[in-house]
Amino acid sequence: MAQSEAFGAECISGPGTDCRVVMKRLFSEYGSLLVFLLLCGYYSVVTWSEQHPTNAAAGRSLAQSIIARHGVQSDTLIIVRDTVADRVFAKAISSELTELGGHVRETVFAKAPVDAGRALRRISSDDPLEAVATHHAGTQWGPLKVDRLKRLANQLSLPQVPKVHVPESYMWPSFLTWSNILNVFKNNADIAIIAIGMTMVIITAGIDLSVGSLLALSGVISAVMIQRWWGGEDAGLGGLIAGCLIGAGICALSGTLNGIMVTVCHIPAFVVTLAMMMVARGLALIIAVDYQSFLSGGGTKGTPEAVKIDHEAFGAFSNGELFGIPNPILLTLLLYLLAHILMTNTPVGRYIYAVGGNREAARLSGVPVMLVLIFVYTLCGAFAGLSGVMDASRFEGGRPNAGELYELRVIAAVVVGGTSLAGGEGRIFGTLVGAGIIAIIQNGLNMQGVATYEQMVVFGSLILAAAMIDQLKKSDWALRIFELPQRWIKKPRQGETPR
Incomplete structure (x- = not known):
């Protein structure tokens, strides 16, 4: 209480600069959380209805x-x-x-x-x-x-x-039912996981458009490896892990290649990852077609269908649960905790922020800029690969068309979570909130019967709005609104006539 009063007194009577800094920090760190809570409140109201429990x-x-x-x-x-x-x-x-x-x-x-x-x-x-x-x-x-x-x-x-x-029966918001909450975050766990790597890339003032295609490539490769090389339904735990590691590892290497092209060849990240997006998607389709052709005996050309995985244990990775919580949610929370520690308590995290803030100054300070950039792109590719394994487990097969336009939703989650597209600014847990916002919006749109292609308009507009807000934050427009009460209640100096 004393701290709150001191803060209020400082904002009213103290130096204006201190108050502006504090308010800017509060708006930057908790603005997305406020949006998250407002969305939860809105969908709770509009989905208030009679519930019929079956648990x-x-x-x-x-x-x-x-x-x-x-x-x-x-x-x-x-x-x-x-x-x-x-x-x-x-x-x-x-x-x-x-x-x-x-x-x-x-x-x-x-x-x-x-x-x-x-x-x-x-x-x-x-x-x-x-x-x-x-x-x-x-x-x-x-x-x-x-x-x-x-x-x-x-x-x-x-x-x-x-x-x-x-x-x-009882009256309760459909949005706030326990089953719906779990489904919302379980179904968007892959977006949230990829967003961890994307956050680090964007903090370095980069971008990665290849994550959706890498997700599909990882799922298809993992499925083919398990089915063709490790025995399919007879595969042991070692075979399942090996197949998944190969799929995710190839995506990590693709991210490494992205980082090398950006740092060594000085090609803009947008161009490099756009090219990788098309290459990875094409490879996923080619592998799926060849596998279907292999199943038919090679007599006819296959079709780009999902590569089915006939293994119960593999499906449990995404469809199982622990203590009543789906595995994807637990994995997501664990990865965010580790990423938060990496970004806030290790030299690597400080290097990432330094590279994004001023690349040349970071280089002159002894930061290995090239290695940092290669690291974040590699990590982003690895997270996309892991999400591909999760997708294959969830749908019991590697889908060559999986992850389409995922880069749109991932970037939206990162930007809405408060990471600046200009680089040097962003928080891991802010991205988690941003991913939650994207998940809630998508769930709400689905509950209201909005078509998938119509949702693309919403997510595209969301990215634009978040980018505009990022620019407006730099112009301190929100702080001026907060300063209005100060002008009204500011005490007049001695000798001044109160207004």
Whole structure:
């Protein structure tokens, strides 16, 4: 409290320059976080609606309500969809009912509503059913509607109509449901990871347009190596790791080549990485086509389809979870923590900022400018390669068309996170917030039914707006707004007439 009062007093009565510096720092460091919170608030309001839970907690609560209604000897039929989430829901119902003394007649994982109808028609008058446990989606199926159940009871001469039970609904923003939050950040983990390397590149006043194509190249190479050289579904852990390292390693070497061309040949980074973008995409397509041709025996030319990976453990890399948190989210947080330490507590981080601030001054100060630039481009390529492995794991195959226009979203995340395109300024955790902003906007647009090609307009405009804000920050326009209250409440000097 004392510090806050001191800060306020300094801004009111102290030197204007000190206040301007403090306000500029606050705006620079926390502006993107404010935007993030405002977006969360906005989408929370516009997605406020009735929620129908289908998680394990809802299943246990539903089982308890069935026992309370029908007694401990109740006979229950569980009908859910054949999905992973519904299986967890059904297991929770069954376990809780059994623990409380109830009886589960059957658990039906329906692939279609007709499967629910078949299960209900197996009821007989000699062995009537008291309760049906399902969820809100199940009640929309014809066989579980009240009129159909009454008709079925009459046809089978049942002593009573089975009572359909569903979890209690509640009002809550769809955006803030736990499943949606996890999906938002899981599905955008590859963007966030690539953005780490892009942040370092942009801090050095560079750019890398090849990251999306390198992602595709890494995924395709990893898939081909695992399928063709390491046994496919019979591949061991060592083979999986080797295939992934080769795919990501080739992308890291591509980043090294980018850095060498920029530093040694003095070719603008825009031109070098644009060329690499086209080369990497072409190679990904060529490898995919050749692999499909290989599968067909070489008689016909293949098509650029995804190279499927038939290995359960490989899919668990992106689709598995630890302590209820998806693996991609945990990996993203770990990499951001390591990158933050690198940029703030090591000489390498200081060198990166120095090169971006003034390349010639850094060189004269003994900073190995060429090595620093090659390092950041290599790291950016490596992160793109890692994201390619994650993409292949998530979709169970290397997709040659994966990562299209990812460079747009990655650059948007970095710039929105506060990194200056002019170089020398930026924060790793700011980029994490920027990636979160991009993820939230994309999720919100999807929930509102905005088409993918229309979203491109939004992300392009976002980059332009972030660049304009970066320029306006340098002109101190925001600080002038904050200084207005100071002029109104500033005490008059002795001998002055108050205005």
